[in-house]
Every structure is written in structure tokens, then in C-alpha cells.
Amino acid sequence: MQSNTLFIVPLTMAYASICGLWFLLDRTGVLWRVVSIEKTNNPWLDLGISLLAVIGIFGIGQLYSSGLLIGTTQNETLNLIIWPLNNILIFSPIFIVLILRKQSLTTLFISKDNWLKKVTFGFLASVIGILIFLSLRGELGRGVEIMNNSVDPKTVSNFPAIFFENAALAFLFVRLRWAVGIKWAIVVPAVVFALAHVPGSIAEGDPWSHIITFFFLTGGLSTFILYTAYRSRDILWLGVVHYLMDVAIKAV
Numbered sequence: 001m002q003s004n005t006l007f008i009v010p011l012t013m014a015y016a017s018i019c020g021l022w023f024l025l026d027r028t029g030v031l032w033r034v035v036s037i038e039k040t041n042n043p044w045l046d047l048g049i050s051l052l053a054v055i056g057i058f059g060i061g062q063l064y065s066s067g068l069l070i071g072t073t074q075n076e077t078l079n080l081i082i083w084p085l086n087n088i089l090i091f092s093p094i095f096i097v098l099i100l101r102k103q104s105l106t107t108l109f110i111s112k113d114n115w116l117k118k119v120t121f122g123f124l125a126s127v128i129g130i131l132i133f134l135s136l137r138g139e140l141g142r143g144v145e146i147m148n149n150s151v152d153p154k155t156v157s158n159f160p161a162i163f164f165e166n167a168a169l170a171f172l173f174v175r176l177r178w179a180v181g182i183k184w185a186i187v188v189p190a191v192v193f194a195l196a197h198v199p200g201s202i203a204e205g206d207p208w209s210h211i212i213t214f215f216f217l218t219g220g221l222s223t224f225i226l227y228t229a230y231r232s233r234d235i236l237w238l239g240v241v242h243y244l245m246d247v248a249i250k251a252v
Contacts (some may be wrong), residue, residue, distance in 0.1 A: 010136035014129035019228040050175040056093035074233035084160040091164040109170040115154035122240030158252040163239040194219030
């Protein structure tokens with residue numbers, strides 16, 4: 001994430017508006033019924049296993065980086081399939097844990113119920129977020145370009161990676177909540193995420209006033225997004241938002 005104000009402030013406002021829209025519409029009852037999350041009798045065991053799964057994800061990711069998973073070919077169309085398949089392999093420890101622990105996909109905030117409504121809302125909320133982001137940056141002219149890029153097969157092939165990233169975060173979040181409760185499950189990841197940007201800002205020579213402001217913006221935004229994910233119990237609509245916003249900020 002870029003640490004300049006012209007990037008982080010519009011991005012924060014965009015995501016905050018998207019999350020705020022969910023809370024606003026949820027009050028009206030027009031959105032989906034929020035599913036309950038199953039409980040566990042061994043929260044600390046599940047948290048420990050989840051951390052091992054994350055280590056496994058990073059390990060398989062290193063295998064991919066070393067070219068030891070499914071290799072790319074000269075066929076560009078085939079490569080669009082290979083990249084998602086590699087992501088299935090990279091994130092497979094999560095689903096292995098679900099099978100071994102006999103836990104459902106709801107512990108990843110995934111449910112097939114009302115999936116069309118979720119995708120539709122995710123898309124419409126993304127459009128609003130993108131318009132806010134672009135207008136604050138004076139780049140409204142990029143709107144058509146972003147929509148065109150979002151349906152480009154090369155860009156779409158990145159959606160599984162983005163979705164599985166959300167699934168991994170939900171996987172850890174739920175198990176952290178089981179062990180330490182909802183407050184710390186939100187605060188700890190948000191603070192860690194905010195702190196992760198501090199070294200880069202220091203290396204760039206940013207003033208401390210900027211670093212502190214950036215810390216609270218990223219931390220606050222992470223807190224709001226995590227709370228929204230928890231309340232909506234779904235990463236399908238958030239996956240659509242994450243994907244389209246990544247296209248808007250040229251992350252994919």
C-alpha cells in the first residue's frame with residue numbers, strides 16, 4: 001500500500017463507504033440473513049492448528065516461487081487456468097484443516113445461501129467505492145478503463161488468489177475469536193497490519209506526523225473492514241469488493 005496521502009485517504013474513504021453501506025442496508029432487511037458460526041470445544045488447539053496451516057501456506061507459496069508447482073507454458077490461455085490451480089494448491093492447508101477438524105465453510109465466512117444477492121451487492125458497492133476513490137483523486141475518467149480491465153481474462157485469473165486471501169484471513173479471524181474473543185480478534189490483526197507499514201514509511205523518510213496519521217488510518221480502516229466481515233459473515237461480497245478495488249488501485 002502506498003503511504004502517500006493522495007492514495008490512502010481516498011482508499012480509506014472508499015472502503016469506509018462500502019462498509020457503511022452494508023450496515024445501512026442491513027438495517028433495512030434487504031440483504032441476506034447472517035448465518036451463525038459454529039463453536040469449538042478446543043479453541044486454543046484450533047488456533048494453533050490454524051497457525052500451522054498458515055505456515056503451510058507460506059511454505060507451499062515458496063515452492064511456487066521456486067517453480068516447483070504447476071509450471072507456466074507457452075500457451076497464454078492455459079496459463080490463465082494454471083495460476084488459479086496453483087492458488088488452490090497454495091491455500092489447500094486451510095481446507096485440509098476443515099476436513100480434519102470436521103468444520104464447515106461457515107468458519108471461513110463462506111455460505112452458498114443468497115450468493116447472487118451477495119455478488120450483486122458486492123459489485124454495486126464496489127462501483128460506489130471506486131467512484132469515491134476516483135473522484136477524490138480527480139481520476140473519474142478512469143472509470144471505463146477500470147471496468148474494462150476488471151473483465152479482462154488476465155485480470156480475472158487473479159480473482160481466486162484474492163478470494164483465497166480473504167478466506168485465509170477469515171480462517172484465522174474466526175479461530176482467533178474462538179480463543180480470545182471478538183474484540184481482540186479485531187484489534188490484534190488491525191494493529192499488526194498498521195504496524196507493518198511503519199518500516200516502509202521510515203525507510204522512505206516520511207515525517208512522524210505522516211507515519212502516525214497513516215498508522216491510525218490503516219488501523220482504523222482494518223478494524224472497520226474486519227468488523228464488517230464479522231457482522232456480514234460473508235467473504236463472497238467482500239471478495240468482489242477486494243477484487244474490483246484492487247483493479248482500481250492497479251494492484252492486479
